[in-house]
Amino acid sequence: SAPRLTLCPLSAHHGYQTMKPMTEALVEHWVDNARYPGTSARRGAVTNPATGKVTASVCFADEADARHVIAAAARAARSWGRSSLTTRARIMFRFRELLNARKEELAAIITAEHGKALDDALGEVTRGLEVVEFACGMPHLLKGAFSESVSTGINVHSKRQPLGVVGIISPFNFPAMVPMWFYPIAIGAGNTVVVKPSEKDPSALLWTAELWKEAGLPDGVFNVLQGDKAAVDALLDSPDVAAVSFVGSTPIAQYVYERATANGKRVQALGGAKNHMLVMPDADLDVVADAAVNAGFGSAGERCMAISVLVTVGPVADDVIARITDRMAKLRVGDGTLGCDMGPLVTAAHRDRVASFVDAGVQAGAKLVVDGRDIVVDDRPDGFWLGPTLFDNVTPDMTVYTEEIFGPVLSVVRVGTYRDAVDLVNANPYGNGVALFTRDGGVARDFEQDVQVGMIGINVPIPVPMAYYSFGGWKASLFGDSHAHGVEGVHFFTRGKVVTSRWADPATSPSSGLALAFPTHD
Numbered sequence: 193s194a195p196r197l198t199l200c201p202l203s204a205h206h207g208y209q210t211m212k213p214m215t216e217a218l219v220e221h222w223v224d225n226a227r228y229p230g231t232s233a234r235r236g237a238v239t240n241p242a243t244g245k246v247t248a249s250v251c252f253a254d255e256a257d258a259r260h261v262i263a264a265a266a267r268a269a270r271s272w273g274r275s276s277l278t279t280r281a282r283i284m285f286r287f288r289e290l291l292n293a294r295k296e297e298l299a300a301i302i303t304a305e306h307g308k309a310l311d312d313a314l315g316e317v318t319r320g321l322e323v324v325e326f327a328c329g330m331p332h333l334l335k336g337a338f339s340e341s342v343s344t345g346i347n348v349h350s351k352r353q354p355l356g357v358v359g360i361i362s363p364f365n366f367p368a369m370v371p372m373w374f375y376p377i378a379i380g381a382g383n384t385v386v387v388k389p390s391e392k393d394p395s396a397l398l399w400t401a402e403l404w405k406e407a408g409l410p411d412g413v414f415n416v417l418q419g420d421k422a423a424v425d426a427l428l429d430s431p432d433v434a435a436v437s438f439v440g441s442t443p444i445a446q447y448v449y450e451r452a453t454a455n456g457k458r459v460q461a462l463g464g465a466k467n468h469m470l471v472m473p474d475a476d477l478d479v480v481a482d483a484a485v486n487a488g489f490g491s492a493g494e495r496c497m498a499i500s501v502l503v504t505v506g507p508v509a510d511d512v513i514a515r516i517t518d519r520m521a522k523l524r525v526g527d528g529t530l531g532c533d534m535g536p537l538v539t540a541a542h543r544d545r546v547a548s549f550v551d552a553g554v555q556a557g558a559k560l561v562v563d564g565r566d567i568v569v570d571d572r573p574d575g576f577w578l579g580p581t582l583f584d585n586v587t588p589d590m591t592v593y594t595e596e597i598f599g600p601v602l603s604v605v606r607v608g609t610y611r612d613a614v615d616l617v618n619a620n621p622y623g624n625g626v627a628l629f630t631r632d633g634g635v636a637r638d639f640e641q642d643v644q645v646g647m648i649g650i651n652v653p654i655p656v657p658m659a660y661y662s663f664g665g666w667k668a669s670l671f672g673d674s675h676a677h678g679v680e681g682v683h684f685f686t687r688g689k690v691v692t693s694r695w696a697d698p699a700t701s702p703s704s705g706l707a708l709a710f711p712t713h714d
């Protein structure tokens with residue numbers, strides 16, 4: 193039978209326990225630097241996944257609410273787009289200082305609505321902060337080029353200008369970090385933004401909006417539109433929205449991409465993932481086991497860069513599984529505010545969906561090595577619990593392999609050779625992240641070359657690029673061709689212009705007169 197999981201002791205002390213989660217009854221929109229309840233009567237429930245209790249209700253925008261918020265962003269875009277680089281950079285620095293000083297508050301809000309452990313939530317904020325720090329250098333990033341005398345008396349320079357209003361639509365799993373991949377760069381480049389948070393954990397962005405106000409951001413530059421599909425569709429259809437940055441599941445990413453591009457918008461739509469971790473026979477198996485457990489079960493597997501498939505090459509599988517199982521027995525599952533390793537899943541429906549994939553894996557004949565379905569967390573009977581789960585002998589036809597489960601379920605697929613492993617990865621429709629564990633530099637080099645995935649880790653299980661590189665996958669993990677943040681982000685949120693100018697003195701450089709042939713240079 194499956195080993196019993198260690199539960200998180202409720203008496204455990206954790207430094208952030210004193211932080212107050214946001215407990216307002218109504219999570220509103222934010223427009224022109226103020227909360228706005230909207231006119232729609234539709235509401236959604238916000239739940240604490242560790243207790244199962246409803247903690248707030250969130251406004252769900254209708255089309256009129258969306259129009260109101262987008263109109264404010266469009267008004268502000270005119271002046272913000274013409275504001276000086278120095279003004280924008282100074283506000284960005286102030287926002288960075290405020291966020292850094294108060295990041296534990298934001299982490300507590302994330303844990304209260306998402307469920308992830310507090311140190312994990314703090315890690316999320318820190319990785320988002322890195323994009324703000326990158327955007328503080330926007331005056332440098334927006335510099336154009338200049339060429340003197342491309343032809344006699346003629347100079348050329350290039351510039352990049354903001355797009356206008358940008359819509360940012362984000363998923364539940366990183367309520368603070370994922371929007372931060374986009375809005376610091378969009379705002380720093382002179383755009384205004386309307387951010388649509390996930391309705392499951394909407395408070396983090398409202399808190400962020402207040403922080404922008406404190407940092408001195410003018411009215412209408414950072415706006416929050418709460419809601420569901422109606423809010424998303426309003427952004428996709430509005431003629432005042434120039435571009436959309438979306439992150440979420442693949443079917444919705446594809447829908448957003450198709451509808452928004454049909455409406456003439458620039459779109460980057462990041463989708464789902466199924467990330468493999470390849471273990472070569474020469475790898476350090478303790479390093480492998482630590483990495484697999486951390487990347488498989490961190491944030492309860494609700495990360496787009498989580499490892500969900502462990503591909504063992506050659507004879508290492510039994511040894512790796514034994515080491516992983518030992519480590520899983522030490523994981524503490526419980527309320528994320530109490531210093532546990534792993535929190536609950538985000539909703540009861542999602543917990544049940546993940547459990548149904550585990551049922552299907554058993555039925556399909558995979559070997560259930562550790563079963564997390566029956567976990568009981570003391571004093572939190574109504575939380576959305578599902579413990580870390582491990583399958584062996586998974587084959588590529590099983591749903592536990594084909595579907596993005598987005599929960600704490602790690603599947604081991606055994607293959608014979610390196611080539612089999614790479615073919616498996618490349619046959620998968622997703623191409624977000626992948627990792628290889630080996631001591632062989634030649635294999636690692638081949639792997640980088642061979643694998644059709646956007647983000648690759650060599651002995652690194654969650655290779656999330658730094659802010660000054662760009663984040664994004666291949667294939668069904670990205671619709672559009674712009675990855676998030678880094679130079680690609682700056683490019684996405686700006687439009688290029690090239691200016692050719694002739695300011696010649698007619699005395700020394702007279703007009704060449706009528707010449708209807710296509711102009712060439714001399």
Ligand code: NAD
Nearest residue numbers: 362363364389390420421424440441444462463464465496
């Ligand atoms: P989701 O696709 O259900 O929701 C994402 C956003 O789309 C939310 O704001 C939601 O309100 C909205 N939405 C949902 N259904 C919609 C519909 N029918 N029409 C219009 N809008 C709709 O995703 P989720 O469950 O919130 O997040 C988990 C997913 O996000 C996973 O698939 C995960 O892999 C993916 N993700 C990907 C990345 C990445 O970088 N590629 C990062 C984080 C999460």
